[in-house]
Amino acid sequence: MLKHVTFLGAAAIAALMSTTAQAQDVTADTVVATVGDTEITLGEIILARVALPQEYAQFPNDILFNGLIEQLVQQQLLADALEETTAQIEYTLRNERRAMMSAAVVNQISQDEILEKDIVAAYEARFADAAEILEFRASHLLVETEQEAAAAKARIDDGAAFADVARDVSTGPTGPNGGNLGWFGEGAMVPEFENQIIALEVGGVSAPFQTQFGWHVATLDETRVQPRPTLEELRRQLTAELREAAVAARLEKLAANAIVVTPEDGDFDPNLINSFELLE
Known part of the structure; x- marks a missing residue:
C-alpha cells in the first residue's frame, strides 16, 4: 500500500498569503505536503521551480505549484521504497553538497568583493596603454x-x-x-x-x-x-575575470591555513576513475 499523502493546494497557500500578517507567517519551512512522516516544504517547492527548464515559464503558477507538489510527492514515495541507500547515492550527495557549498562561497565573493569601482578600474587598466588601432x-x-x-x-x-x-x-x-x-x-x-x-x-x-x-x-x-568596446559591453567579461582572480586569492589563503594531502605520482592508478564496479 502507498504511504499516506497529504498536501495543501494552491488555493490554500494563496489563502495563507492573502494578508500581510498572514504572509509574514509563511516561510520557506512552511509545510505544503507530507508523505508519511516526511514533510515537503515551500522552500523545496521554490527550489524545484527554479530548476525547471525555461519553457515551463509559460505555465500559470497554480499549474506549476500543483505539478511540483505531485512531482516531489512521487519522488518521496519512490525514495522511501529504497530499502538501502547505495554507495553511488552517498558519494553523489557528497559531491553535490560540496559543489553547492563552494558555489555559495563563489557567489558571496562576487557580491562582497567585486565592486563597481573595481570593474571600472579594470576597464580603464585594460586600455591605459593600449595602442590605437x-x-x-x-x-x-x-x-x-x-x-x-x-x-x-x-x-x-x-x-x-x-x-x-x-x-x-x-x-x-x-x-x-x-x-x-x-x-x-x-x-x-x-x-x-x-x-x-x-x-x-x-x-x-x-x-x-x-x-x-x-x-x-x-x-x-x-x-x-577602431572604437573601443564600452564598459557595458565588457562588463560580463571583466566581472568574470575579477571573480576568477578573487576566487583564486581566496583559495590560496584557505589552502595556506589548511592541511591538504593529495596523492603522489604512482600512489593510484589513474585508470581507477573508470572503476564503476567499486560503487556496487
Missing part, C-alpha cells in the same frame, strides 16, 4: 586582366565616379554596391591588397594591382581609430 573603409573593383583594370582606372582618372565604374565592370561580389568593402582592420585582407590600401591617402585611387583573386583598382574612402 586604425581601421579603413575602402572600395575596389575586380577584373580578370591588367588591361581591364587599366581601362577602369583611366575612366576614374577622367572623372567617372569610382562606384559607377565598379558597378559597370567589377566581377567581385561587391560590384553591385559600388565596390564598397566596409570597415576592416589590419590583417583582414590579403597582404597585397592591404599594402595598397595603407599606402593610399583618403580619396586616393591605386594603380592596377594583382592578388590571387585577379586584378584590382582600389580607393581609400575613410579611416578611423
Whole structure:
C-alpha cells in the first residue's frame, strides 16, 4: 500500500498569503505536503521551480505549484521504497553538497568583493596603454586582366565616379554596391591588397594591382581609430575575470591555513576513475 499523502493546494497557500500578517507567517519551512512522516516544504517547492527548464515559464503558477507538489510527492514515495541507500547515492550527495557549498562561497565573493569601482578600474587598466588601432573603409573593383583594370582606372582618372565604374565592370561580389568593402582592420585582407590600401591617402585611387583573386583598382574612402568596446559591453567579461582572480586569492589563503594531502605520482592508478564496479 502507498504511504499516506497529504498536501495543501494552491488555493490554500494563496489563502495563507492573502494578508500581510498572514504572509509574514509563511516561510520557506512552511509545510505544503507530507508523505508519511516526511514533510515537503515551500522552500523545496521554490527550489524545484527554479530548476525547471525555461519553457515551463509559460505555465500559470497554480499549474506549476500543483505539478511540483505531485512531482516531489512521487519522488518521496519512490525514495522511501529504497530499502538501502547505495554507495553511488552517498558519494553523489557528497559531491553535490560540496559543489553547492563552494558555489555559495563563489557567489558571496562576487557580491562582497567585486565592486563597481573595481570593474571600472579594470576597464580603464585594460586600455591605459593600449595602442590605437586604425581601421579603413575602402572600395575596389575586380577584373580578370591588367588591361581591364587599366581601362577602369583611366575612366576614374577622367572623372567617372569610382562606384559607377565598379558597378559597370567589377566581377567581385561587391560590384553591385559600388565596390564598397566596409570597415576592416589590419590583417583582414590579403597582404597585397592591404599594402595598397595603407599606402593610399583618403580619396586616393591605386594603380592596377594583382592578388590571387585577379586584378584590382582600389580607393581609400575613410579611416578611423577602431572604437573601443564600452564598459557595458565588457562588463560580463571583466566581472568574470575579477571573480576568477578573487576566487583564486581566496583559495590560496584557505589552502595556506589548511592541511591538504593529495596523492603522489604512482600512489593510484589513474585508470581507477573508470572503476564503476567499486560503487556496487
